[in-house]
Amino acid sequence: MPTSLPAPTVRPDRVPELDTAATAELLTWVDAQRDAAEDPHDLARRLAPIMGAHPREDGSVAVGFWAPRLVRFHVADSDIALEILDPVGDLDITRARDTVRFRRTLVPVERRGELVFAVVRGVAIGTREQLGSFYALHFVQADSAPARILDPMAASLPFGACAPAEIYNLEVARRDRGDVEHWRRLAATAASDRCEPGIAKVGPVTNILQLHIPTATAGGTLASLTRWFEHLAEQVRTGAEPTPHERAFLGYDAVQLLPVEPTTVYEAGPPFWRDVPPTPTTPSETASTSPSSHLVGAPAAPDADGFVTVELRRPNTTNWGYDVVIAGSAAINPTLLETGRPNELIDLATVLHTFPGTPIQLIADVVYGHSDNQGLEVLDDEWFAGPNMYGQNLDYRNPWVRALLLEMQRRKVDYGFDGVRIDGAQDFRFYDASEGELEHDDAFLQAMSDVVQEVAGCRYRPWMIFEDGRPWPEPDWELASTYRAVIDDQLDDDVFQWGPLTFAHNTPFVYGFWLRSWWRIREILDHGSTWISGCANHDTLRRGTQVSLELNINNRLGDTNLQILDKAYDNPAIKLLSYTALPGVPMDFINASMRAAWGFIRNQDDRYGVKILAEEAVSLDWQVDDEFYALATNFRRLKDLGFETLEELRRFMDLLPALVEVTDYDLETIAHLINDVEPPLAGPLPVDPAGLKTIARAWMDDMHDYANVTRWVSRLSPELTAYNLQVREFRRERPWLRDDLREGDVFDYLHPVEGRTVFACLRNSPVSDEQVLFVANMQGGPADLNPVELPLPGLTPEDWYLQIRTPDIGTDYLGGSVTLNDSAGLVFTR
Numbered sequence: 001m002p003t004s005l006p007a008p009t010v011r012p013d014r015v016p017e018l019d020t021a022a023t024a025e026l027l028t029w030v031d032a033q034r035d036a037a038e039d040p041h042d043l044a045r046r047l048a049p050i051m052g053a054h055p056r057e058d059g060s061v062a063v064g065f066w067a068p069r070l071v072r073f074h075v076a077d078s079d080i081a082l083e084i085l086d087p088v089g090d091l092d093i094t095r096a097r098d099t100v101r102f103r104r105t106l107v108p109v110e111r112r113g114e115l116v117f118a119v120v121r122g123v124a125i126g127t128r129e130q131l132g133s134f135y136a137l138h139f140v141q142a143d144s145a146p147a148r149i150l151d152p153m154a155a156s157l158p159f160g161a162c163a164p165a166e167i168y169n170l171e172v173a174r175r176d177r178g179d180v181e182h183w184r185r186l187a188a189t190a191a192s193d194r195c196e197p198g199i200a201k202v203g204p205v206t207n208i209l210q211l212h213i214p215t216a217t218a219g220g221t222l223a224s225l226t227r228w229f230e231h232l233a234e235q236v237r238t239g240a241e242p243t244p245h246e247r248a249f250l251g252y253d254a255v256q257l258l259p260v261e262p263t264t265v266y267e268a269g270p271p272f273w274r275d276v277p278p279t280p281t282t283p284s285e286t287a288s289t290s291p292s293s294h295l296v297g298a299p300a301a302p303d304a305d306g307f308v309t310v311e312l313r314r315p316n317t318t319n320w321g322y323d324v325v326i327a328g329s330a331a332i333n334p335t336l337l338e339t340g341r342p343n344e345l346i347d348l349a350t351v352l353h354t355f356p357g358t359p360i361q362l363i364a365d366v367v368y369g370h371s372d373n374q375g376l377e378v379l380d381d382e383w384f385a386g387p388n389m390y391g392q393n394l395d396y397r398n399p400w401v402r403a404l405l406l407e408m409q410r411r412k413v414d415y416g417f418d419g420v421r422i423d424g425a426q427d428f429r430f431y432d433a434s435e436g437e438l439e440h441d442d443a444f445l446q447a448m449s450d451v452v453q454e455v456a457g458c459r460y461r462p463w464m465i466f467e468d469g470r471p472w473p474e475p476d477w478e479l480a481s482t483y484r485a486v487i488d489d490q491l492d493d494d495v496f497q498w499g500p501l502t503f504a505h506n507t508p509f510v511y512g513f514w515l516r517s518w519w520r521i522r523e524i525l526d527h528g529s530t531w532i533s534g535c536a537n538h539d540t541l542r543r544g545t546q547v548s549l550e551l552n553i554n555n556r557l558g559d560t561n562l563q564i565l566d567k568a569y570d571n572p573a574i575k576l577l578s579y580t581a582l583p584g585v586p587m588d589f590i591n592a593s594m595r596a597a598w599g600f601i602r603n604q605d606d607r608y609g610v611k612i613l614a615e616e617a618v619s620l621d622w623q624v625d626d627e628f629y630a631l632a633t634n635f636r637r638l639k640d641l642g643f644e645t646l647e648e649l650r651r652f653m654d655l656l657p658a659l660v661e662v663t664d665y666d667l668e669t670i671a672h673l674i675n676d677v678e679p680p681l682a683g684p685l686p687v688d689p690a691g692l693k694t695i696a697r698a699w700m701d702d703m704h705d706y707a708n709v710t711r712w713v714s715r716l717s718p719e720l721t722a723y724n725l726q727v728r729e730f731r732r733e734r735p736w737l738r739d740d741l742r743e744g745d746v747f748d749y750l751h752p753v754e755g756r757t758v759f760a761c762l763r764n765s766p767v768s769d770e771q772v773l774f775v776a777n778m779q780g781g782p783a784d785l786n787p788v789e790l791p792l793p794g795l796t797p798e799d800w801y802l803q804i805r806t807p808d809i810g811t812d813y814l815g816g817s818v819t820l821n822d823s824a825g826l827v828f829t830r
Contacts, residue, residue: 014122016084016105016133019060022119023110026050026062030112044403047115051404052153052330053135055125055169063109065116065137066400067149068382073141081106082118083138083148083299085164088307091131093158093340098312099276104302106138114400126156126168128343134164138299146299152327152379153404155411158340160315161262161328161378162295163273173343174414174455179353183458193461194491195450200460202418203494204530205253205361206732207579208587210537212258212320213336215601216590218710222260223338226348229355236356242725244716248593248709251728255352256363256421256587258538259321260336260345261412262328264374265295266317268606275300276309295377318704320538320601322423324367325375326383326394330411342415349416358732361418363465366448368394368405369427385430389473396441397430406451413453418462422448425468425486440470442489449490465496465532469503483523487530499524499531499584506540509568511552514757514778518749521759524582525747529740533584536569536592544569545599545619554779556822565622566595567823572806573776575724576825579731580804581747581761581774583740586731593724594709594716597623601707603700606693610667613696614660616703617653624706634706637698641684648682652695655681667692719807726804730827736766746792756780758820762792773800776825783820787828800828 030047037043051064063082070080085102092098109118116137126132137149154165186200193199214220217228232249235242242250265272277300300308315334332342352360370390375383385395395401413420425445429438449464466486471477483497500520507513514521524531544565547553557567569592578586591598599619605612628634629646643649655677656670663669667689675686684691705711731737741747741763750758761774773795775787788797802814804827809818818826 016086016107016120016122018108019119019121022060022062023117026117026119027110027112030115030117034112040399041402044399045406048400048403048407051407052151052155053165053167055167055171056119059125060119060121061123061125061167062119063117063135065149065151066114066404067116067137067380068114068400069149069380070111070116070139071114072381073139075139075141077111079140080109080111080116081138082109082120083107083136083164084120084123085134085136085308085310086124087131087134091312093131094314094338095312096314096316100310100312101307102134102310103306104299104308105306109137123167126166127172128341132156132167132169134166136164136299146301148296148299149380150296150327150378152329153408153411154328154331156342157262157328157331158334159272159312160265160334161325161331162265162271162297162374165328165331168342170342170411173346174416177346177416177456178350179416180456182353182359183456186460187458190459195452195461198459199452200458201492201494202361202460202463204463204496204585204738205419206735206738207252207585207728208254208256208363208532209249209252209590209593210256210258210587211590212538212601212707213260214318214704215596215598215707216709218708219338220336220708221338222332222336222344222348226344226351229348229351229360233351233355244718244721245594245710245713247721247725248590248716251725251732252360252588253358253732254361254363254419256419257365259324259365259367259423260332261321261324261367262331262333263317263319263321263335264323264325264372264602264604265315266604266606267374270313271295271297272313272315273297274311276311277301278303295374318601318603318701321365322367323372323602323604324370325378326368326371326405327375327378329366329368329405330408345415353416361463362416363419363421363463364413364417365421365423366409366412367423368409369422369424370394388427390424390427393427393429395430396428396444402444402447406447409448410451410453413451413462414455416455417453419465420448420462421465421467423467425466426470426472440485442486445486446490449492449495463494463496464490464492465498467498467503469498483531484527494530496530496532496585499528499533501535502532502537502540502587506535507544507547507551507568508535508571508574508779509544509554509557509564510547511554511779514759515749515753521582521747524584525741527740528583529738531584532587533582534578534586534588535571535574536589537587538589538591538598541569541589541592541598542600545622546615547622548618549621554822556780560625561622562625562628570595570720570724571823572720572723572808573778573823573825575727576774576776576804576806576827577759577778579727580737580772580827581759581763583738585738588724590709591707593721594712596709596712597703597707599623599703599707601700601704603697603704605696608665609696609700610656610670610692611660611665613653613699614657616699617657620650620653628706633711635702636705637702638695641695641698642682644682652681652683717807723804723807730804734765734770734772737763737772739766742766744794746794748792750783750785750790753780756783756822758783758785760787760790760792762795771830773828773830774825775820776806777820777822779822781822784817785820786817787826788815799830801830803827803829 033046054062084105088101123133151165156166156168190200217224372391385393428441432439469481558564659670747761757778763772806824
């Protein structure tokens, strides 16, 4: 499609205006809901679906806002309007920077206390091919300049959550989707669901591929990812032999995207949308203040013809996805959209659902457990319940916050997601005044599971996965967490949680990890069937890059730190354990499977950017070596700042964490100390606080590029990627392996340990006479053994067939005695 979309036509005879009759009809319905509602929670649930901008069949648009600040600021009804902004001429929303004139129209609204409504005619409605009008709520507070209230329920945010939204017709996009047959098949399974009759329920898959859209393909967008899966689909249809790069993406039943919600903007600017203020004509205009935040900005006064000038920048932040502001969570982060059109997410769902052979399910990652502090400048105060370690707690007890979060979830999943992963479910808490302590809001987590979706006429509830490590972040959480709190509390028996090998702080390259984790392994065997398993995900890989080099590292994994880290999280023995022995649903992270870099990717920070750089300093030792730093495509920004060699950068990074600590993060003092180092450090000397921030930003941007998996394709091993695919296919052919171990199944480690950790497992199929025998040296020195003669109860040595060998075991081995080195393993069946 063209990047320059047809813009709304600005004509004197077509001016946005209030449809008074339709608005009155809408208000009559709202009043009826107020009368019928049992309590404030019931009322918010009833009205949440009409919040935001909703195009109608007759071309009008119904708009609803929950805006409690209007009551708090005592704003008169006459001082509130719906601001409609129509660009003059074509607007290329993919252009890096532009200055555009907009016709601004203020449309009257109707109000019911904190609620504002209007049905408007004469506005443009966005589609894949057509740009829609932009809008916000406009108000004037006494003795203040005009201000905006942005729509937290927006469907399209081409310039991010801190800018006016676009009126967009998602119903047309969803109606024209190409995966209708997928949803028809699901609808055919509809039964008498516990929520209501005729609802289909999506169940668990066999395995999951987790990926970060900006680093999963060279293009870094949803459209680019869609093209990649289209290519994979064509390769599968034609029976072409896959390349190592292609194999890394094949053999999965589901793809889980890191969050696609709008994230934070640049803390110190520049903003992506800035009204250019007119030249003040009187002293009073110069002195006037506005209740708008510095992130949202104030609406500029129009010129004599009713036009305003806006400086626009294409959103280009880099973020791992979890730094959300909650506002706009029903929309898509514009940095992920190549065309700026939300349809790209539907296109991806369509390609996955129509994938040849086994359709691939799509899983969303929903982040409602916190808001970044920037949320305070975008949303009303009533959304928040106070600060936490990530930014702000949300006020889940507020009826409107509760209802609107669930409505955001419903709208996002209606793009075509089959499953939903809830990030940080242990953070959904509220203060119980009667008990004097924080309580987990399990009722809200249940409400999230109860949301009914509708796609292509299919009404369903998705497969729910919760990340919940309560009592995290208490000091004893690693011992105290059961990873079953949500599973045990919820009403459905197919609710999953991230298991203990998946949650956060796993370091399988530290000696002793597997024996220290034995008690957790035993828990997985007993009730891991509803756990997500595997050691590699966005959290564990990042934590791995922060491990002190002073720990007892397993140097059998590689000759360099980079090789050790790569093999720790793309480990043949761990893959074999997860896919052929342990219950649950294994998940792989594409950056680990591609042996690519990863880290805390966030380039928006100004105040704490240098501190984050100091915290990430150790990852330089784990993820970068001289060969990779020297490549011209890597670390271009840092090289331009004067860090021409890895040694020069490492010298600076080794010093920075200590300076941050001893100065209590005083940037002036840090800069002074850096300038006095002898011999002088490399970089932009003499450096000042602004220069330190420039270095931090360069690191974040360079690491974002460095983490793109396409940069690591040439390092992939054909043998290892073929092995990993073979292991995944083995699991897909035996879905019963997801079940907990039953009577007759055995799992143990070899005694005595004698410097190695050898796990062995015998499992019996409940649907046939097949047995599966797994043995692997998880860590340590060589182990000489005969797999079929291991001391496992119920194991007899006859009639075993070798199914899988790790790549370091020669192809001439078919059975009998063998030496298993660190990370080597075998699987037999009979």
